[in-house]
Structure formats: C-alpha cells, structure tokens
Amino acid sequence: MSKPRLVLIGNGMAGVRTIEELLKIAPDHYEITIFGAEPHPNYNRILLSPVLAGEMSLPEIVLNELDWYREHGITLHTGKQIVRIDRARRMVVADDGSEAPYDRLLVATGSTPFVLPIPGNDLPGVIGYRDIKDTDEMIEAARHKHAVVIGGGLLGLEAANGLKLRGMDVTVVHLGPWLLERQLDEVAGKMLQKSLEDKGLKFLLQKQTEALLPGEGGRVGSVRFKDGMQIAADLVVMAAGIRPNYALAEQSGIYCNRGIVVNDTMQTYDPKIYAVGECVSHRGIAYGLVAPLFEQAKVAANHLAGFGISRYVGSVTSTKLKVTGIDLFSAGDFMGGEATDDILLNDPAGGVYKKLVLKNNRLVGAVLYGDTSEGPWYFQLIKDERDVHDIRDQLIFGQSLVGDAGHQGESRAASMPDSAEVCGCNGVCKGTIVKAIKEQGLFSLDEVKKHTKAASSCGSCSGLVEQILSSTIGGAYTPAASDKKPICACTEHSHDKVRQSIRDEHLTTKEMVFAEMGWLTANGCDKCRPAINYYLISTWPHEAKDDPQSRLINERSHANIQKDGTYSVVPRMWGGLTTPAELRAIADVAEKFQVPTVKVTGGQRIDLLGIKKADLPAVWADLNAAGMVSGHAYGKSIRTVKTCVGAEHCRFGTQLAMDLGVKLEKMLFDMYAPHKVKLAVSGCPRNCAEAGIKDVGVIGVDSGYELYVGGNGGIKTEVAQFLCKVKTDEEVMEYGGAFLQLYREEARYLERTCHWLERVGLDYVKGLMVDDADNRRALHERLLAALKDAKDPWQTSREGAALKQFIPIAVDA
Amino acid sequence: MSNWIEICPLDDIPRLGSRIVQRKSGGDIAIFRTADDTVFALHDKCPHKGGPLSQGLVHGQRVTCPLHGWNIGLADGQALAPDVGGCDRFAVQVDENRMVRISV
Numbered sequence: 001m002s003k004p005r006l007v008l009i010g011n012g013m014a015g016v017r018t019i020e021e022l023l024k025i026a027p028d029h030y031e032i033t034i035f036g037a038e039p040h041p042n043y044n045r046i047l048l049s050p051v052l053a054g055e056m057s058l059p060e061i062v063l064n065e066l067d068w069y070r071e072h073g074i075t076l077h078t079g080k081q082i083v084r085i086d087r088a089r090r091m092v093v094a095d096d097g098s099e100a101p102y103d104r105l106l107v108a109t110g111s112t113p114f115v116l117p118i119p120g121n122d123l124p125g126v127i128g129y130r131d132i133k134d135t136d137e138m139i140e141a142a143r144h145k146h147a148v149v150i151g152g153g154l155l156g157l158e159a160a161n162g163l164k165l166r167g168m169d170v171t172v173v174h175l176g177p178w179l180l181e182r183q184l185d186e187v188a189g190k191m192l193q194k195s196l197e198d199k200g201l202k203f204l205l206q207k208q209t210e211a212l213l214p215g216e217g218g219r220v221g222s223v224r225f226k227d228g229m230q231i232a233a234d235l236v237v238m239a240a241g242i243r244p245n246y247a248l249a250e251q252s253g254i255y256c257n258r259g260i261v262v263n264d265t266m267q268t269y270d271p272k273i274y275a276v277g278e279c280v281s282h283r284g285i286a287y288g289l290v291a292p293l294f295e296q297a298k299v300a301a302n303h304l305a306g307f308g309i310s311r312y313v314g315s316v317t318s319t320k321l322k323v324t325g326i327d328l329f330s331a332g333d334f335m336g337g338e339a340t341d342d343i344l345l346n347d348p349a350g351g352v353y354k355k356l357v358l359k360n361n362r363l364v365g366a367v368l369y370g371d372t373s374e375g376p377w378y379f380q381l382i383k384d385e386r387d388v389h390d391i392r393d394q395l396i397f398g399q400s401l402v403g404d405a406g407h408q409g410e411s412r413a414a415s416m417p418d419s420a421e422v423c424g425c426n427g428v429c430k431g432t433i434v435k436a437i438k439e440q441g442l443f444s445l446d447e448v449k450k451h452t453k454a455a456s457s458c459g460s461c462s463g464l465v466e467q468i469l470s471s472t473i474g475g476a477y478t479p480a481a482s483d484k485k486p487i488c489a490c491t492e493h494s495h496d497k498v499r500q501s502i503r504d505e506h507l508t509t510k511e512m513v514f515a516e517m518g519w520l521t522a523n524g525c526d527k528c529r530p531a532i533n534y535y536l537i538s539t540w541p542h543e544a545k546d547d548p549q550s551r552l553i554n555e556r557s558h559a560n561i562q563k564d565g566t567y568s569v570v571p572r573m574w575g576g577l578t579t580p581a582e583l584r585a586i587a588d589v590a591e592k593f594q595v596p597t598v599k600v601t602g603g604q605r606i607d608l609l610g611i612k613k614a615d616l617p618a619v620w621a622d623l624n625a626a627g628m629v630s631g632h633a634y635g636k637s638i639r640t641v642k643t644c645v646g647a648e649h650c651r652f653g654t655q656l657a658m659d660l661g662v663k664l665e666k667m668l669f670d671m672y673a674p675h676k677v678k679l680a681v682s683g684c685p686r687n688c689a690e691a692g693i694k695d696v697g698v699i700g701v702d703s704g705y706e707l708y709v710g711g712n713g714g715i716k717t718e719v720a721q722f723l724c725k726v727k728t729d730e731e732v733m734e735y736g737g738a739f740l741q742l743y744r745e746e747a748r749y750l751e752r753t754c755h756w757l758e759r760v761g762l763d764y765v766k767g768l769m770v771d772d773a774d775n776r777r778a779l780h781e782r783l784l785a786a787l788k789d790a791k792d793p794w795q796t797s798r799e800g801a802a803l804k805q806f807i808p809i810a811v812d813a
Numbered sequence: 814m815s816n817w818i819e820i821c822p823l824d825d826i827p828r829l830g831s832r833i834v835q836r837k838s839g840g841d842i843a844i845f846r847t848a849d850d851t852v853f854a855l856h857d858k859c860p861h862k863g864g865p866l867s868q869g870l871v872h873g874q875r876v877t878c879p880l881h882g883w884n885i886g887l888a889d890g891q892a893l894a895p896d897v898g899g900c901d902r903f904a905v906q907v908d909e910n911r912m913v914r915i916s917v
C-alpha cells in the first residue's frame with residue numbers, strides 16, 4: 001500500500017521544524033516532498049545577523065544538510081517556487097512547471113520584508129533583509145561607504161551593527177520616538193541608543209523618508225526626508241517591518257486575513273491544508289519570532305501524524321537583541337497602562353535599567369537593560385501567571401540573591417568569558433555551549449542538555465544555560481509555561497495534568513495512564529515512569545501497586561549504586577541515635593562482608609560503602625536481626641531527622657530535641673514523596689541541628705516550637721521560611737505531617753519543598769494547613785493512613801520474587 | 814557453530830526488567846525482557862563509563878543506564894544520539910517452553 005503524500009511549501013524554519021517533529025512521532029507515515037524558493041537547504045535564519053557581523057559563516061548556520069533530507073527519504077526541490085495550489089486536483093505547481101500531488105499540504109511560506117512605497121524603492125542597492133541572498137548583497141555592498149538602515153527595530157539594529165562592523169558609515173532612520181519602541185520603553189530605548197552611538201552608529205529619529213534618489217551609475221545615492229534633509233546612501237536596507245507571505249494561499253481560495261487563517265490545530269479553512277510560521281494568522285496574531293512558530297510546528301505535526309490531541313493556544317513572546325556587548329531583554333506587556341503597577345530600578349551610571357509591570361499581583365511584562373540575567377526567570381513568572389504578592393518586595397532584585405552552588409556564584413552569563421566553566425558536574429564551559437547552539441542549531445534547554453551535557457546532571461546551572469541560549473539566539477528561546485510543560489517526549493501532558501487524571505479518572509496502573517492519556521510511547525521512559533509510579537501510589541495508597549520496574553535502580557534495590565556498580569547501605573539511626581549493640585552489628589557486617597569503606601554521613605548515621613549487589617540481602621538480614629531497618633538513603637522519600645542533644649543533656653536546651661526527632665522519624669517511616677525529605681529538630685535557637693536548611697525544621701523555644709519549612713542545603717542553598725509557632729510535640733507532628741502530605745499531594749515529581757514553595761507561595765500553603773484546622777487534621781490523617789502498616793523494604797525485598805533481582809545467573813561459559 | 818546456553822525460564826526475568834548472567838570467563842551479560850516479552854542480551858557495560866546496564870530502567874526497546882542516563886538501544890547495543898558508543902550484543906532465543914537461551 002502506498003503512503004499518503006505530504007507536500008511542504010517553504011523550506012524554512014517553521015516548515016522543516018514541523019517535518020522534524022512529525023518524523024519524531026510518526027517516522028514512516030508520509031511520502032514527503034518539500035519545495036523551497038531559495039537554492040539552499042533549511043538554515044537558521046536568525047543567525048544571518050552574526051553572519052552579517054562577520055562572527056559566523058554561511059555553512060555554519062545550515063540546520064538540515066542535504067544528507068538529512070536524503071536519509072529521511074524526503075524529496076527536496078530547492079530553487080523552485082510554487083506558483084499555484086490546485087485544490088480541486090490536490091496538486092501544487094512550481095514556477096518551472098513541475099507538479100506534485102498531495103494528500104496533505106503544509107504551507108510555511110514565511111514573510112517578506114515590507115518595502116516602503118516611495119519613489120526609488122526599486123533602485124539597485126536597496127534591499128530588504130530576509131535571506132542569504134540579501135545578506136550576501138549587503139556584505140558585497142559593504143565596500144561602499146554610506147549605509148542607511150530604515151527602521152530601528154530588532155532587525156534594523158542588527159543589520160546596522162553588522163554593516164558598521166564591516167566598516168560602513170551607518171545611519172539608522174526611525175519613525176518612532178525611540179528605538180525598539182515595540183520592545184522597550186523610552187528610558188531603556190534611550191540607553192540602548194547611547195550604547196549603540198558609542199559603537200559608532202548614527203541615528204535619525206522621528207524622520208519620515210520621502211524618496212530614494214539615484215546616484216552615479218544608477219545605483220541608489222541618497223535618501224531624502226519629508227523635512228527636506230538629504231543624506232548620502234550607497235546602500236539602503238529596508239527593515240521597516242515584515243508582511244506575512246500569504247498571496248499564494250489567498251489566490252488559491254484559502255481564507256486569509258493578514259495571514260493564512262488557521263484554527264488551534266493549525267488547520268486552514270481547507271481541512272487538507274495546514275499552515276505554520278510567519279505566514280499564519282492565529283487568533284488574529286501573526287508571530288515574527290521562532291519560539292512561537294516552533295510551538296505551532298509541534299501542534300501541526302501532532303495532527304498530521306493523526307494523533308489529534310494537541311492545540312496551539314498562542315504564545316507570550318520575549319525578545320533579545322543579538323548585538324554582541326549589548327544586553328537587552330523584554331517580554332510580555334511592558335508598557336503597562338491602566339490597572340498596572342511598575343517596579344523600577346534605574347541606575348544610569350551603572351548602565352542598568354529594569355522595569356517590571358504587574359497587574360493584579362501578577363507579572364505581565366518586563367524590560368531589562370544592562371543586566372538581563374533574570375530575564376528567563378521573569379519570563380517564566382509571566383508565563384506561569386504566578387501570584388507574586390509575597391515576593392513583590394524582592395522581585396526586582398531577582399531570583400538569584402542567593403547563588404547556586406558549584407559555579408563560583410556566577411549568575412550573569414553575558415559577562416562570563418568563553419573559558420568559564422558553566423556546568424560544574426560535567427565540566428562544560430561557556431564557549432562550548434555557544435558553539436553547540438550555533439553549529440548544531442539548538443533552541444531549547446533540553447537540546448543543549450543532550451548535546452553538551454551541560455545542566456544534565458544536578459541542574460544547578462540551568463539558569464545560566466538558559467541565559468546563554470537567549471543571548472545567542474535572541475527571542476528564539478522560550479521556556480514553556482511550567483504548568484503546561486510536557487513531562488517528557490512521551491506525552492503532551494504536564495505533571496499537573498497527569499496527576500489530575502489519575503485522581504479524577506481513578507487510574508491505578510501505568511497501563512491505564514498510558515491508554516487513558518494517549519501516551520506516544522509503548523511504555524514511557526526513565527523520566528515519566530518514575531513520576532507516574534509516584535503519582536499512582538501517593539494518590540491511591542494501598543490500592544495502586546508499586547511498580548519496581550518503574551523505579552530507578554536505587555529505589556528498586558533499596559541501596560545506592562556506586563560508580564563501580566557496587567552499592568552502599570545506610571541503616572536508619574532514628575534521630576541520629578544509636579546503641580552499642582547497633583554499632584557492634586554494623587561492625588560485624590562490615591567485617592563479615594569485607595565492606596571497604598565505613599563512613600559517617602552528613603545525615604548523622606553510618607554508611608557502608610562498596611557492597612556487592614548479591615550480598616545485599618544477607619547484609620540486610622544481619623542488620624534486621626539487630627533491629628535495624630532501611631535508612632532510605634536512596635529514595636525520593638523520608639531521609640533523616642537530624643537532632644541535637646537538646647534538653648536531654650544540653651545546658652541551654654529548652655525542649656527534648658532527640659525525643660521529638662525520633663517520634664517524627666517514626667511517624668514518617670517509608671514515606672515516599674516527590675523528592676527527598678529531610679527534617680531537623682534543635683533544642684534551642686542556637687540550632688545545632690541546622691533546622692534552617694531542612695524541608696521541615698523545628699526549633700525549640702521556651703514556650704514551644706518554631707516551625708520552618710522549605711529549607712534546602714543542597715544545590716541551591718535556601719533558608720527555610722517561618723511557618724508558625726506551636727506549643728506541643730503533638731502539634732509539631734500534626735503541622736509537620738500536614739505540610740508534608742500537602743507537598744506529597746501537590747508538588748510535581750522531583751520538586752523539592754523549596755521549589756514547590758517558590759512556585760505556589762508560602763501563603764497558599766499556610767491558608768491550607770495553618771489557618772484551616774480541619775483541613776490540617778484531614779491532611780495529617782491522610783498521611784498516617786498512607787503510611788499505615790509500612791514495612792521495612794529490606795525485609796520485604798529479601799523474600800519471594802523480589803529476591804531474584806539480587807541473584808546473578810551463573811553459566812558455564 | 815554458535816553455542817546456545819540455557820539461561821532461565823522467561824518468567825524469571827521481570828517484564829521491563831533484566832537479570833545478570835555471570836560467565837566463568839568473565840564479562841557479565843545483561844539480559845532484558847521488554848513489555849511484549851522480547852528478550853535481548855547485551856554486554857553489561859555501558860559504552861559511556863562502564864555502568865551496569867542490567868541495573869537500568871527498561872522502556873520500549875531501550876535501557877537507560879543507571880549511572881548517567883545514557884539510553885542504549887537493546888536491539889543494536891548502540892547509544893541513542895547525540896551520544897555515541899556501543900556495546901556487544903548476544904543472540905537470544907525463547908523456546909516453546911518459554912526457556913531463554915543465549916549464544917555466547
């Protein structure tokens with residue numbers, strides 16, 4: 001049976017991206033043919049600016065080599081423009097007369113530069129700035145002296161900067177009152193103009209061009225303005241805007257209105273015809289940046305592949321100017337208006353300007369000049385529509401007041417030299433990341449992770465990598481709103497959506513989740529399976545069965561795997577307390593199994609490192625016999641409750657810290673959570689148990705206890721926030737338990753309490769479990785019910801079928 | 814020529830899981846079972862830094878290495894792009910009595 005035929009018109013960024021997305025999810029679905037008017041394979045149009053500036057060469061910006069088309073069996077016609085779509089016969093016709101029939105057609109014809117309707121606009125030496133040909137012409141024209149760029153938008157300024165670097169005398173003519181008036185407010189626009197003037201560019205603002213006049217040899221020679229002024233110009237670049245290129249579609253009777261009109265599935269009025277990219281008008285908006293177009297591409301691919309489950313609902317965009325040495329970022333609605341408030345930081349001498357626009361306590365826009373390091377964070381807050389009233393007073397100073405660990409506190413990617421190490425785990429420096437982004441055409445954090453390994457381990461440098469991405473590819477980089485981000489490539493659904501379906505549809509197995517939610521892979525991957533398993537067992541405790549094969553190795557084998565494939569074993573020492581008998585048993589095990597390393601951990605207990613997997617059941621049997629159980633040092637689960645000696649012994653102690661610590665740890669035994677959970681109890685405010693950096697910290701005071709939540713001592717040191725004060729041990733258990741149950745029910749998998757709190761806000765949590773006593777009790781009871789009859793996993797893994805994984809099969813070979 | 818050795822009944826390998834086969838001659842073999850009961854055998858040594866693939870998470874026809882998360886194709890033993898590298902494969906049979914054999 002022959003495959004249905006898919007034809008793509010427009011071998012550009014949005015069209016080919018759709019094909020890539022399609023090949024990922026339905027590799028053999030179509031016989032694909034692509035027509036492109038340009039004589040090149042698909043290249044990274046946004047990098048034409050660095051090419052013009054002489055920072056990159058043309059071969060470097062190709063995204064899909066000819067081999068790529070060949071390997072995927074795609075028939076490619078370069079240098080052929082489609083002149084007619086014959087919808088009745090389902091054919092496209094090219095300018096050389098060749099024809100191609102289609103079953104599905106994808107139109108991605110991009111846009112064309114807007115050419116001012118003035119006399120002389122067709123003179124040699126007058127060009128738009130859109131493709132390789134234009135760029136070549138501009139480079140070629142750079143041997144002349146005077147260049148005039150009409151339009152002080154992103155494209156115009158990047159063109160002007162490039163031509164200046166190529167030695168021309170460049171004047172930017174702009175109709176608006178300040179530069180980039182669609183991206184910047186006046187203050188930032190003026191600061192930008194000043195920096196560009198320092199680079200040698202000239203500006204004529206609020207000038208209206210009247211005519212282009214020929215010079216010697218018929219080439220353009222000068223520009224005349226309405227006010228009579230005239231300046232020399234051997235090259236005129238029209239960068240006064242772009243126009244969606246939809247003439248072809250319109251002529252063939254497809255409904256257009258300032259763009260090819262599509263619905264949320266990227267389908268045009270002709271159901272066989274889809275459209276994506278700058279040529280499209282979606283809900284009345286035509287986008288001119290890559291990030292939204294890539295979102296469209298993903299949706300179109302999903303429908304072309306026949307999955308039919310995703311929708312494009314529009315994008316919030318952000319922009320960055322790609323002029324080396326200038327740091328500028330804007331996103332959302334930054335001009336503000338009625339019902340909005342501005343937060344401003346203006347330091348002209350330091351060259352920094354920041355403006356945040358808030359509406360109903362939500363960030364709706366941001367302009368940053370000089371220091372754009374917080375751009376990705378603000379952008380995320382805008383997309384997430386997070387209520388920021390509780391962090392309003394610190395918002396303008398950014399998220400990274402406290403530096404992340406492991407990259408020398410560096411938080412501004414732009415100021416880092418190429419040789420600076422960005423990812424401390426994998427030793428990746430800035431230059432390597434920039435190079436990979438440019439040469440391999442990477443557009444997202446995930447792609448950078450895959451190709452460079454940066455940010456792929458502990459993730460603490462993700463923010464830096466995002467900044468590097470956005471400064472390298474401008475507005476092409478957009479993080480998805482995190483409540484909509486798909487869990488992984490196996491699905492379109494977000495963590496929140498999956499959890500909600502599990503609850504609402506009463507799903508109790510991963511197979512039900514896959515079927516109900518239309519998973520794209522047969523049985524998920526290492527990202528979604530552990531998350532789903534957690535959501536299942538935390539939503540339906542005692543009902544959903546734990547699936548060991550969906551757990552990563554540490555949780556599956558109840559021990560931590562080491563680099564050499566051996567394991568480490570950490571028995572629980574409740575509250576950090578032990579006995580001579582326990583110590584003796586540990587010593588015996590260490591000797592009997594020749595454990596190479598015995599170490600005191602940072603969690604107040606003892607680690608036996610370097611144990612062979614086959615020995616684990618026997619090691620556990622010995623420890624169990626001495627009354628010890630698993631310490632869960634391996635799990636997204638309760639880890640430790642650290643204590644100080646407290647009023648039991650200490651001359652300053654106000655409360656029995658050890659006693660309460662042990663009670664808490666027993667209450668939480670075998671508790672799985674979105675991420676690991678650590679507690680501490682100190683007997684007085686001297687806080688020797690470091691309760692200030694724990695998920696739940698308890699500090700004894702004379703009148704009772706102060707409770708703190710959301711602390712973290714790991715990758716990003718985060719001081720815990722004060723939750724409330726309580727009087728009795730029972731209250732500590734109830735409040736602490738309720739807080740953790742809320743976290744278990746609502747946080748996304750792999751979100752520590754500090755990240756969850758940052759997302760939802762402490763006030764939200766307080767409302768549910770401090771102010772609302774009934775709900776608090778209900779939460780606490782649900783926790784106790786879920787943990788009822790908890791068994792020691794070491795005990796249960798030594799029995800029955802679970803034991804098999806530890807026994808290697810010996811063969812005679 | 815090929816030397817088929819009996820390993821274990823199919824049901825001794827968990828679905829979407831694996832077992833380790835130890836050879837006298839050294840060099841462990843990881844034997845995997847997919848959701849649809851296809852069985853594969855690879856040298857138990859990740860092409861990245863030698864991690865034990867038998868301890869990984871199995872999905873589709875791939876295993877994710879437990880140490881640093883490379884994905885290795887079970888059928889061809891090759892790392893999934895952009896990572897590069899491969900490990901040895903062994904032929905596997907499951908007979909009518911659901912007994913697993915591999916050729917070493």
Ligand code: SRM
Binds near residue numbers: 570606
């Ligand atoms: C054994 C121990 C180090 C030691 O010798 O002291 C340890 C060892 C590991 N830690 Fe830790 N952490 C240990 C205390 C800590 C502490 C200190 C503490 O608990 O008071 C912290 C900072 C406090 C905190 O978590 O807020 C800590 C923050 C981390 C992090 C960063 C977590 C974060 O959210 O930022 C990771 C990575 C992760 O979990 O994703 C990590 C991950 C790991 C892993 C499990 C890495 C891995 O995935 O293989 C290490 C296992 C090593 C091995 O080969 O067995 N370890 N780790 C400590 C065990 C404590 C225990 O008794 O259970």
Ligand SMILES: Cc1cc2nc3c(=O)[nH]c(=O)nc-3n(C[C@H](O)[C@H](O)[C@H](O)COP(=O)(O)OP(=O)(O)OC[C@H]3O[C@@H](n4cnc5c(N)ncnc54)[C@H](O)[C@@H]3O)c2cc1C
Binds near residue numbers: 037111475
């Ligand atoms: C210099 C420059 C810098 C930019 N910088 C950024 C940036 O920093 N960040 C950002 O997000 N965006 C940037 N952009 C915008 C970005 O490049 C576009 O948004 C994106 O390329 C649009 O993709 P598209 O597929 O819709 O159109 P295109 O990439 O233009 O592809 C359309 C293709 O269709 C072809 N075509 C048209 N009609 C026909 C026909 N009838 N038959 C056959 N082929 C046809 C065209 O020749 C073209 O190759 C920049 C653009 C330029 C020019």
Ligand code: SF4
């Ligand atoms: S024990 Fe913790 S800090 Fe030490 S190397 Fe391992 S993960 Fe890093």
Ligand code: FES
Binds near residue numbers: 859861879880882
């Ligand atoms: S050893 Fe397998 S991924 Fe590193």
